[in-house]
Amino acid sequence: xxxxxxxxxxxxxxxxxxxxxxxxxxxxxxxxxxxxxxxxxxxxxxxxxxxxxxxxxxxxxxxxxxxxxxxxxxxxxxxxxxxxxxxxxxxxxxxxxxxxxxxxxxxxxxxxxxxxxxxxxxxxxxxxxxxxxxxxxxxxxxxxxxxxxxxxxxxxxxxxxxxxxxxxxxxxxxxxxxxxxxxxxxxxxxxxxxxxxxxxxxxxxxxxxxxxxxxxxxxxxxxxxxxxxxxxxxxxxxxxxxxxxxxxxxxxxxxxxxxxxxxxxxxxxxxxxxxxxxxxxxxxxxxxxxxxxxxxxxxxxxxxxxxxxxxxxxxxxxxxxxxxxxxxxxxxxxxxxxxxxxxxxxxxxxxxxxxxxxxxxxxxxxxxxxxxxxxxxxxxxxxxxxxxxxxxxxxxxxxxxxxxxxxxxxxxxxxxxxxxxxxxxxxxxxxxxxxxxxxxxxxxxxxxxxxxxxxxxxxxxxxxxxxxxxxxxxxxxxxxx
Amino acid sequence: xxxxxxxxxxxxxxxxxxxxxxxxxxxxxxxxxxxxxxxxxxxxxxxxxxxxxxxxxxxxxxxxxxxxxxxxxxxxxxxxxxxxxxxxxxxxxxxxxxxxxxxxxxxxxxxxxxxxxxxxxxxxxxxxxxxxxxxxxxxxxxxxxxxxxxxxxxxxxxxxxxxxxxxxxxxxxxxxxxxxxxxxxxxxxxxxxxxxxxxxxxxxxxxxxxxxxxxxxxxxxxxxxxxxxxxxxxxxxxxxxxxxxxxxxxxxxxxxxxxxxxxxxxxxxxxxxxxxxxxxxxxxxxxxxxxxxxxxxxxxxxxxxxxxxxxxxxxxxxxxxxxxxxxxxxxxxxxxxxxxxxxxxxxxxxxxxxxxxxxxxxxxxxxxxxxxxxxxxxxxxxxxxxxxxxxxxxxxxxxxxxxxxxxxxxxxxxxxxxxxxxxxxxxxxxxxxxxxxxxxxxxxxxxxxxxxxxxxxxxxxxxxxxxxxxxxxxxxxxxxx
Numbered sequence: 001x002x003x004x005x006x007x008x009x010x011x012x013x014x015x016x017x018x019x020x021x022x023x024x025x026x027x028x029x030x031x032x033x034x035x036x037x038x039x040x041x042x043x044x045x046x047x048x049x050x051x052x053x054x055x056x057x058x059x060x061x062x063x064x065x066x067x068x069x070x071x072x073x074x075x076x077x078x079x080x081x082x083x084x085x086x087x088x089x090x091x092x093x094x095x096x097x098x099x100x101x102x103x104x105x106x107x108x109x110x111x112x113x114x115x116x117x118x119x120x121x122x123x124x125x126x127x128x129x130x131x132x133x134x135x136x137x138x139x140x141x142x143x144x145x146x147x148x149x150x151x152x153x154x155x156x157x158x159x160x161x162x163x164x165x166x167x168x169x170x171x172x173x174x175x176x177x178x179x180x181x182x183x184x185x186x187x188x189x190x191x192x193x194x195x196x197x198x199x200x201x202x203x204x205x206x207x208x209x210x211x212x213x214x215x216x217x218x219x220x221x222x223x224x225x226x227x228x229x230x231x232x233x234x235x236x237x238x239x240x241x242x243x244x245x246x247x248x249x250x251x252x253x254x255x256x257x258x259x260x261x262x263x264x265x266x267x268x269x270x271x272x273x274x275x276x277x278x279x280x281x282x283x284x285x286x287x288x289x290x291x292x293x294x295x296x297x298x299x300x301x302x303x304x305x306x307x308x309x310x311x312x313x314x315x316x317x318x319x320x321x322x323x324x325x326x327x328x329x330x331x332x333x334x335x336x337x338x339x340x341x342x343x344x345x346x347x348x349x350x351x352x353x354x355x356x357x358x359x360x361x362x363x364x365x366x367x368x369x370x371x372x373x374x375x376x377x378x379x380x381x382x383x384x385x386x387x388x389x390x391x392x393x394x395x396x397x398x399x400x401x402x403x404x405x406x407x408x409x410x411x412x413x414x415x416x417x418x419x420x421x422x423x424x425x426x427x428x429x430x431x432x433x434x435x436x437x438x439x440x441x442x443x444x445x446x447x448x449x450x451x452x453x454x455x456x457x458x459x460x461x462x463x464x465x466x467x468x469x470x471x472x473x474x475x476x477x478x479x480x481x
Numbered sequence: 482x483x484x485x486x487x488x489x490x491x492x493x494x495x496x497x498x499x500x501x502x503x504x505x506x507x508x509x510x511x512x513x514x515x516x517x518x519x520x521x522x523x524x525x526x527x528x529x530x531x532x533x534x535x536x537x538x539x540x541x542x543x544x545x546x547x548x549x550x551x552x553x554x555x556x557x558x559x560x561x562x563x564x565x566x567x568x569x570x571x572x573x574x575x576x577x578x579x580x581x582x583x584x585x586x587x588x589x590x591x592x593x594x595x596x597x598x599x600x601x602x603x604x605x606x607x608x609x610x611x612x613x614x615x616x617x618x619x620x621x622x623x624x625x626x627x628x629x630x631x632x633x634x635x636x637x638x639x640x641x642x643x644x645x646x647x648x649x650x651x652x653x654x655x656x657x658x659x660x661x662x663x664x665x666x667x668x669x670x671x672x673x674x675x676x677x678x679x680x681x682x683x684x685x686x687x688x689x690x691x692x693x694x695x696x697x698x699x700x701x702x703x704x705x706x707x708x709x710x711x712x713x714x715x716x717x718x719x720x721x722x723x724x725x726x727x728x729x730x731x732x733x734x735x736x737x738x739x740x741x742x743x744x745x746x747x748x749x750x751x752x753x754x755x756x757x758x759x760x761x762x763x764x765x766x767x768x769x770x771x772x773x774x775x776x777x778x779x780x781x782x783x784x785x786x787x788x789x790x791x792x793x794x795x796x797x798x799x800x801x802x803x804x805x806x807x808x809x810x811x812x813x814x815x816x817x818x819x820x821x822x823x824x825x826x827x828x829x830x831x832x833x834x835x836x837x838x839x840x841x842x843x844x845x846x847x848x849x850x851x852x853x854x855x856x857x858x859x860x861x862x863x864x865x866x867x868x869x870x871x872x873x874x875x876x877x878x879x880x881x882x883x884x885x886x887x888x889x890x891x892x893x894x895x896x897x898x899x900x901x902x903x904x905x906x907x908x909x910x911x912x913x914x915x916x917x918x919x920x921x922x923x924x925x926x927x928x929x930x931x932x933x934x935x936x937x938x939x940x941x942x943x944x945x946x947x948x949x950x951x952x953x954x955x956x957x958x959x960x961x962x
Contacts, residue, residue: 036607038557039564040594041585045607048552048622055553071529072536076521077558077596077627077643078580083520099559100584101596104522104631104642105577113521115558115582115596126517126526135817141529146558146627150585161585162558336616 014348016283021227025278028285029156032349034273042154042161046270049349050157052294053273054164058144060196060291061166061268064188070140070168075122077146078113083121086246090120093213097149099161115148120214120239120265123169124247131171131261133252138181139171157274158231158481165269171249171261175240178262182238185266186219189234197272198289198401199223199279200408201233202431202476204456209440212265216240222455222476224408225278228429230455230478233275236266274481279404286350287372289400290393296328297389298351299367302339302358315362315382319355322386327393347372352396353389373399412476414467418446421477425450429479435468436475452477495829497764502708506759509766510637513830515754523635523642527751530830531638533775534754535645539625541677541772542647542749545669551621551649556603558627559594564602567727571601574694578630580642596629601695601720601746604650605728612652612742614733619662620652638755639712639962646750652730652742656721659743663719666747667700670715678753679770679882680704680760681889682714683912683957685937690921693746697721703936703957705889706759709910711936711959714756717747755962760885767831768853770881771874777809778870779832780848783820783839796843796863800836803867808874828853833877834870854880893957895948899927902958906931910960916949917956933958 014031015024029035034050046054062072078101085091098114116122127139144166154160168185172178190203201221211218215237223233243249244260253259280287290296301316303309316331323329332342339356346354356368366381369389373396380388411430415421421432436457447453457475458464464474495512496505510516515531527535543553559582566572579595597603608620625647635641649666653659671684682702692699696718704714724730725741734740761768771777782797784790797812804810813823820837827835837849847862850870854877861869892911896902902913917938928934938956939945945955 036610038603039561039606040557040559040603041590043557043559045557046555048554051554052552054555071533073529073532074527074535074645076519076524076526077629078521078524080520096586098586099582099594101580102583103581103593105579109522112584113580122519122521125520129517148558164555 014283014285017226017281018283021278024281024283025274026156028277028281028348032286034277034286035156037156040161042151044156044160044162046164049294050273053276053288053292054270056292056294057196057272058166061188061192062144064192065142065166065168068140068184068188070142070170073141073143074145075116075119075126075143077116079116079119079122081112081114083125084114086121087124087214087243089242090214094118094149097151099148099150116145117147117149118265118267119143119145119147119167119169120243121247124243124249124263127169127171127261127263128247128249131249131251134173134254137171137173137251137261138177140168140181141170142166142168155274155481157277158271163270165267167267168265170264171244172263173251173253173259173261175262178240178264179238181264182217182219182236182266185264186221186234186236189221189236189266189268192268193221193223193233193272193275194401196289196291197276197279198291198397198404199233199275200401200405202456202458203460204458206235206456207438207440207443207454207475209443210454212237214239214242215265216242220456222431222478222480223275223279224411224431224478225275225481226281226407227278228411228479230431230476230480231271231275231278232455232480233272234266234268237264239263239265271481280400281350284344285348287400288350288352290352290397293350293352294328295330295346295349295351296393297323297330297353297355297369298342298346299329299331299355299357300339300342300346301331301333302356304359308359311362312357312359316357319357319367319382319385322382323389326386327389343370352393371396373403412463414464416467416469418442421446421452422449425452425477425479431455431476431478433464433467433474433476435470435472437472446477450477451479453480455480495764495766498707498762499764502759505762505764506755507637509758509762509829513767515758515767516637518637521642523632525637525641525643527645530775531754534757534769534773535751537773537775538677538753539647542669542673543625545673546623546647546649549621549665549669551623551651554622554624555626556597556600556607556624558597560597560600560603562593562595564606565595567602568605568695568724570723571695575599575630578632580629580631597626598628598630599746599748600624600626600628600648600650601724602728605724605730605744608650608652608742608744609728609730612730612732615654615735618652618654618732618742619658621649621662622651623647623649636755636962638758639752644751646748648748649746651745652725653744654732654734654740654742656743659721659745660719662745663698663700663717663747666745667702667715667717670702670717670747670749673749674702674704674714674753674756675882677770677772678757678760679772679878679885680714680756681882681886683937683939684941685939687716687937688919688921688924688935688956690924691935693718695720695723696746697723701937703912703959703961704756704760705885705892705912705959706756706962707762707888708759709892709960711912711957711961712752712756712759713936713961714753715747715749718745720744720746752962761881762831765825766829768881769831769833771833771878774831774833775809776811776827776830776832777874778804778811778834778836778850779823779827780810780812780836780838781820781823781827782812782814783837789840792843793838793840797838800838800848800863800866803863804870807867808870824851833874852877854884893944895945897948897950899923902927902933903931906933906958906960912936912957912959914945914948914955914957916951916953918953927958931958932960934961936961
């Protein structure tokens with residue numbers, strides 16, 4: 001990774017999306033150093049550049065989770081097999097894909113533990129001990145942690161044996177409050193993903209077939225990747241009283257009666273980094289939305305003659321100083337690379353704005369800014385930069401969302417019969433909207449014939465008005481990650 | 482936790498420290514809802530109040546870790562047995578206390594994985610792939626994560642099978658740079674623990690016997706708990722080239738020669754929450770340093786007659802508004818508890834300042850503040866509160882450090898012979914300073930006779946000047962957690 005010539009080639013060798021999207025995806029992740037394969041089956045290493053994106057996501061989402069009254073906590077990594085097994089649907093859904101701890105030190109354990117694939121069971125157990133009265137409700141807890149699902153086929157960020165996420169787990173006195181919470185958090189996810197990641201989503205319930213193992217109802221936000229495949233970007237489950245009954249989570253109501261609580265859970269994972277890559281990236285590499293970009297603007301100092309260096313450096317220092325605390329700036333003053341090489345690398349890595357500073361710019365008291373998304377250039381005077389750059393970054397954030405929205409809308413088709421839907425998927429991808437009544441057999445048949453699944457029934461049916469003739473809501477189908 | 486009478490008793494029943502410190506410790510954790518036992522051998526649940534302390538610690542330490550040039554990343558939870566086994570001392574130190582994953586789903590794995598007890602092995606493996614040239618150095622990476630050590634005897638926060646920590650792992654071109662890094666991070670820990678947790682520490686190298694499995698040299702900061710036992714509060718290891726040689730981590734230097742890198746690692750864990758409790762707590766409960774207290778000031782509105790309620794509530798709302806963004810305030814307006822009950826609970830939970838607001842305070846346009854540490858009262862006018870309260874909180878932060886420092890110094894004895902040291906530990910606890918030359922046999926003998934271990938050889942020898950007659954540095958011994 002250190003030989004200039006080799007790395008230049010490295011950047012230029014990026015496969016085109018249209019040639020092989022999947023290969024483009026893996027290459028861009030490894031070349032931009034977002035992540036790497038680990039010597040552990042199906043696991044990855046999130047490298048500093050990728051992890052910094054996750055840190056920005058965490059910070060922006062955590063703020064929203066706390067603003068809606070939730071607190072963070074931490075529950076154990078390991079779950080006793082007997083506890084996981086209590087909820088029948090839950091264990092059936094997860095047992096085939098968990099990693100089992102059977103030995104501690106040199107001893108074989110009496111009962112084996114699974115590495116948490118999700119924490120409903122362990123948290124349900126604790127809630128049964130903590131909750132006694134209606135005054136203890138609602139319980140609104142979130143956890144940021146690692147989870148493990150022993151997947152057969154894995155892919156960086158999208159499907160790895162271990163991934164990072166947050167999982168919210170709440171308990172309520174009534175089913176109405178639980179349902180309000182489910183929708184509140186779905187809306188938190190929608191707002192977070194659209195505002196901060198610039199990824200437009202459809203939000204709504206899943207079908208019975210696609211719901212979470214152990215839930216009454218699952219809601220999801222669904223995004224469209226640039227290869228036309230959908231990606232589930234966050235889920236919010238109404239667990240009803242399923243777990244309350246098996247874990248005996250009860251409270252005394254105001255009349256002194258014992259009641260079971262109503263629960264919800266909701267999660268969003270590091271796969272959103274994958275979504276970010278596949279929503280915005282192009283043949284030159286990543287395009288990171290400024291809100292989560294580790295570097296929002298990279299400064300490339302340029303000089304030919306040694307005597308130019310001092311003036312450029314002094315100017316760059318003033319520039320850096322003027323942006324402190326406003327914009328995440330990195331000055332790329334590495335000697336071993338040419339400016340042109342750096343341009344390529346920062347485009348590959350998706351830095352939203354490049355600021356070029358050469359002797360002529362210094363003479364004019366200005367920098368040349370270049371947008372990653374449109375490549376538009378603009379000379380900005382140094383004294384205007386602290387005001388202009390944040391505006392430019394917000395423009396880029398909006399433009400990325402707008403471009404993704406147009407792509408998504410252009411790739412959302414409307415049909416009125418299963419036959420049309422099948423004809424669509426024989427030739428194309430994208431979302432297909434079809435008026436739908438829950439029917440597991442028909443859903444299975446579609447999946448077998450087309451590979452497409454029911455992604456969600458959008459809560460907002462306005463974009464599809466007129467499509468349904470009998471009042472049945474429209475469901476969205478797509479092939480998905 | 483909902484019956485008023487029961488909870489009042491709950492608070493009042495707290496065991497005195499002098500009666501049974503260990504019992505006081507466990508009770509105060511459970512009653513203040515910092516943590517709870519989990520249904521998993523040796524594991525705990527960190528409840529929201531405890532986790533919020535950890536979040537403040539993370540934020541304050543992470544800032545320092547980044548300010549010294551490090552970036553965060555994430556490496557896999559599982560480590561293949563063959564990788565752990567490469568460094569002989571390391572595997573010998575850790576293999577007896579790791580949890581083993583042997584099955585994925587229904588399949589037995591070809592090679593078993595351990596749940597990371599620490600990540601030198603997996604990170605060493607990745608560094609060997611990432612580092613090629615001197616230009617790639619130094620590599621300065623930190624990771625926040627969970628780790629697992631299958632301990633026989635466990636205790637909330639102090640020693641649990643699973644705990645949370647950060648682990649820094651760096652690679653350098655020269656041994657000098659690595660040693661600078663080791664001392665830099667030791668100083669970061671000292672500054673963090675003293676400034677933010679108000680816990681005074683001795684900082685210095687460990688003996689050969691007490692160093693980390695696989696290190697050339699281990700440095701630690703050591704604190705003193707109120708029962709006279711020492712607690713290791715953070716460690717910084719110089720790994721030399723041990724791991725570089727077994728994981729083949731090499732770089733090409735400026736002359737084109739292949740060289741092994743020099744490495745460091747350093748960590749600080751959730752046991753620091755335990756240290757916080759045992760450094761500052763008293764018979765009434767916790768005393769949290771304001772810098773990491775989830776609630777820095779609790780407001781208790783007081784009224785007897787219904788007509789007083791509106792005025793008090795309106796005043797409290799103005800108060801809350803005036804402190805927004807300056808102080809972490811919680812208004813405890815729960816109806817089911819009396820003000821007196823709330824005072825007890827917030828003292829138990831260690832909230833640094835209580836603000837009482839009754840009709841007479843409202844009439845005077847003031848609140849009555851009560852410090853948790855000294856119980857000193859002070860009437861503060863509402864308009865002065867936004868300026869006065871932060872100052873008061875800083876006073877408390879300093880006073881807690883000062884009290885802990887006095888206690889620590891009063892409990893640091895100076896002796897000049899092993900016989901005196903043994904006589905000390907026959908009667909008392911605390912730190913004992915003794916001039917020392919590394920001698921594993923003598924160290925083992927002391928441990929067997931007194932239960933005390935060599936905690937560190939303080940880098941700052943000034944407090945012990947004159948004790949050593951032959952120029953040997955002073956070492957500190959103590960019984961320890």
